[in-house]
Amino acid sequence: MSVIASGHEWGQFVSGAASLEEEEPGGVTVHRLPAWARAQVDDPLFSFAEACPVGVTVRFETDASFVTLTLSSTTLAPTGADPAPVTLIARQAGSETNVPLSAPSVIFLGPENRVVDVRRQDPETVTVPTAGSGPVEILLPHNAQVRLVSLESAGRLVPSPASGTRWTHYGSSISHGMNAVSAARTWPVAAASRLGWNLRNLSFAGNAQLDGFAARIIRDTPADVITLKVGINLVNADSMRERTFRPAVHAFLDTIREGHPSTLIAMISAVACPIHESAPGPVTKDSEGRARAASRAVHPDTGALSLRRTREILADVVHGRADERLMLVDGRELFGDEDVAMLYDGLHPDQDGLDLIARRFIALGKDWNVERIGEAS
Numbered sequence: 001m002s003v004i005a006s007g008h009e010w011g012q013f014v015s016g017a018a019s020l021e022e023e024e025p026g027g028v029t030v031h032r033l034p035a036w037a038r039a040q041v042d043d044p045l046f047s048f049a050e051a052c053p054v055g056v057t058v059r060f061e062t063d064a065s066f067v068t069l070t071l072s073s074t075t076l077a078p079t080g081a082d083p084a085p086v087t088l089i090a091r092q093a094g095s096e097t098n099v100p101l102s103a104p105s106v107i108f109l110g111p112e113n114r115v116v117d118v119r120r121q122d123p124e125t126v127t128v129p130t131a132g133s134g135p136v137e138i139l140l141p142h143n144a145q146v147r148l149v150s151l152e153s154a155g156r157l158v159p160s161p162a163s164g165t166r167w168t169h170y171g172s173s174i175s176h177g178m179n180a181v182s183a184a185r186t187w188p189v190a191a192a193s194r195l196g197w198n199l200r201n202l203s204f205a206g207n208a209q210l211d212g213f214a215a216r217i218i219r220d221t222p223a224d225v226i227t228l229k230v231g232i233n234l235v236n237a238d239s240m241r242e243r244t245f246r247p248a249v250h251a252f253l254d255t256i257r258e259g260h261p262s263t264l265i266a267m268i269s270a271v272a273c274p275i276h277e278s279a280p281g282p283v284t285k286d287s288e289g290r291a292r293a294a295s296r297a298v299h300p301d302t303g304a305l306s307l308r309r310t311r312e313i314l315a316d317v318v319h320g321r322a323d324e325r326l327m328l329v330d331g332r333e334l335f336g337d338e339d340v341a342m343l344y345d346g347l348h349p350d351q352d353g354l355d356l357i358a359r360r361f362i363a364l365g366k367d368w369n370v371e372r373i374g375e376a377s
């Protein structure tokens with residue numbers, strides 16, 4: 001019998017996380033950002049998104065026919081609605097198994113995303129089949145916080161570190177994919193699987209705000225290719241204007257280049273989103289729950305950002321830096337004006353839209369001159 005339970009042991013089996021926070025009465029909570037970065041943002045939804053382990057995996061080899069994983073999960077749901085399913089995805093030798101979690105805790109949100117109720121559940125134990133050959137990879141949920149308690153096998157358990165082209169991706173809710181049907185169907189995870197890339201996913205729903213801590217983490221994370229998906233959150237939160245956006249992009253790139261002087265960086269602008277192409281944020285919702293641009297009280301609103309203007313400024317920044325390893329990708333190459341019927345709420349692509357973005361990104365990524373610097377640690 002082999003058992004993984006302590007924080008030190010989990011650290012050898014978990015890939016794609018920044019830290020594993022030991023909890024009482026036991027287990028570790030998975031975080032995609034280190035504690036010093038988390039402390040710089042005072043926002044409950046950011047804290048939830050950061051702790052959703054999209055792109056984080058448990059990887060191992062075993063000679064047993066199955067393993068048991070004990071964990072707890074916490075997801076969000078609007079008041080009166082059923083929470084979205086929370087699942088694990090187990091991969092081995094090209095096969096994929098969906099392992100549903102039956103007892104997630106649920107935080108119910110009311111108007112303005114205020115917590116109105118919490119349904120707490122105890123940890124649950126699930127069985128993961130491992131009868132094939134080769135390493136096992138368990139994708140943790142993309143839409144729930146996770147506390148790992150124990151991993152048990154009747155046979156041996158050996159860590160299997162991730163390998164392949166190291167890809168760091170920074171993005172918004174479209175990259176986070178909270179509405180995807182599973183962690184495997186978020187577009188960065190799907191693209192990484194097809195390209196054979198080893199993903200570090202720094203996509204945070206609603207929170208791709210060019211925060212300095214994100215740039216420092218990207219700077220200090222080994223990578224062979226870096227992609228930065230920038231624009232939509234800055235507009236729909238109305239968090240920047242032209243005067244601040246341009247130098248913030250430069251500063252973000254300056255910081256990353258301190259640690260990656262020659263790594264390929266692809267700056268990806270916003271995908272098509274009609275409500276904000278020419279209208280600034282903040283985003284609001286109509287009576288049917290669809291996203292729309294707010295009506296601005298001041299006209300003309302000089303310096304307010306629309307998606308169209310963010311694309312123009314990003315193009316100016318990229319072309320003005322004379323950096324041969326910095327490239328620009330127009331986000332509409334991934335999801336364009338002809339695709340906007342797949343924005344199920346006027347803002348987020350549905351699953352077909354996420355699949356489309358993945359396929360188009362894969363086609364682009366295959367042609368990039370990615371220089372392998374070494375294997376991931």
